[in-house]
Amino acid sequence: MRQSLVVGNWKMNGSLEANRSLIEGIKQNIVSVKNAEMAVCPPFIYLQQIKDLLDNTNISWGSQDVSQQDLGAFTGEISISMLVDFGCKYVIVGHSERRSIYGESDKLVAEKFAKVQSAGLIPILCVGELLEEREAGNTEAVVKRQLDAILNLQGVASLEKSVIAYEPVWAIGTGKTASPQQAQDVHAFIRKQIATLDSNIANKVQILYGGSVKGSNAKELFAMSDIDGGLIGGASLKADDFLAIGQAG
Ligand code: 13P
Numbered sequence: 001m002r003q004s005l006v007v008g009n010w011k012m013n014g015s016l017e018a019n020r021s022l023i024e025g026i027k028q029n030i031v032s033v034k035n036a037e038m039a040v041c042p043p044f045i046y047l048q049q050i051k052d053l054l055d056n057t058n059i060s061w062g063s064q065d066v067s068q069q070d071l072g073a074f075t076g077e078i079s080i081s082m083l084v085d086f087g088c089k090y091v092i093v094g095h096s097e098r099r100s101i102y103g104e105s106d107k108l109v110a111e112k113f114a115k116v117q118s119a120g121l122i123p124i125l126c127v128g129e130l131l132e133e134r135e136a137g138n139t140e141a142v143v144k145r146q147l148d149a150i151l152n153l154q155g156v157a158s159l160e161k162s163v164i165a166y167e168p169v170w171a172i173g174t175g176k177t178a179s180p181q182q183a184q185d186v187h188a189f190i191r192k193q194i195a196t197l198d199s200n201i202a203n204k205v206q207i208l209y210g211g212s213v214k215g216s217n218a219k220e221l222f223a224m225s226d227i228d229g230g231l232i233g234g235a236s237l238k239a240d241d242f243l244a245i246g247q248a249g
Helices: 016-027 044-054 080-085 098-100 106-118 130-137 139-154 156-161 181-193 199-204 215-222 239-247
Strands: 005-009 037-041 059-065 089-095 122-127 164-166 206-210 229-232
Touching: 005 089, 005 206, 005 239, 016 044, 016 239, 037 089, 037 122, 044 080, 059 206, 080 106, 080 130, 080 215, 089 106, 089 206, 089 239, 106 156, 106 239, 122 139, 130 139, 139 156, 139 181, 164 181, 181 199, 181 206, 215 239, 229 239
Parallel strands: 005 037, 005 229, 037 059, 059 089, 089 122, 122 164, 164 206, 206 229
Antiparallel strands: none
């Protein structure tokens, strides 16, 4: 049985004040979340604040990105050892906003994935197709290409200590959720791809769904056999909404 995981990706949102009240709100009612592990990924600059607020709780935290480099003259970048310093458990890599707005390639995402694992942290690898790609019938080919970049660089064993998030780009921030069956189909495809290399790892790896998940649709999504939780954007910014999603886990 795979542990259910619900991760809040705050994206570029938050302030010292807003974060404090959000985290206090989550902590106040975290007992209502019975099955899922809960984690939040704030902007880098708030990691110390979040660490202070979440130390000694059962809520985890992580970052939204990492540099593929170790250290040195890379202005504006954040290294994996810095994320270790701030107690991160998870690091999101290859979010579609990084891929599309900042031009991150499959190869770069795979290098970041490797860097996260080299420090013992858990990458949350995002994959997912654009609307045009779905409409052209290329969803599986796109997801396979994104996954293969990791498999080629790191091998299937690397997936044992990772999380995969399927986020169809057309469902992100649009209010247009993939139907539970649409999501399940892609999750099952991802698991099947991994199973061709190692069925044990395929059974173990958590595959999250992301894209307009809300308290009102989380239960039916998470009820699908290959959906192990969610990567949540907008709805992770309100304690009650985020907790309602956790309760569905
Ligand atoms: P929304 O939940 O706002 O659609 O965002 C999903 C997402 O991109 C999480 O990484």
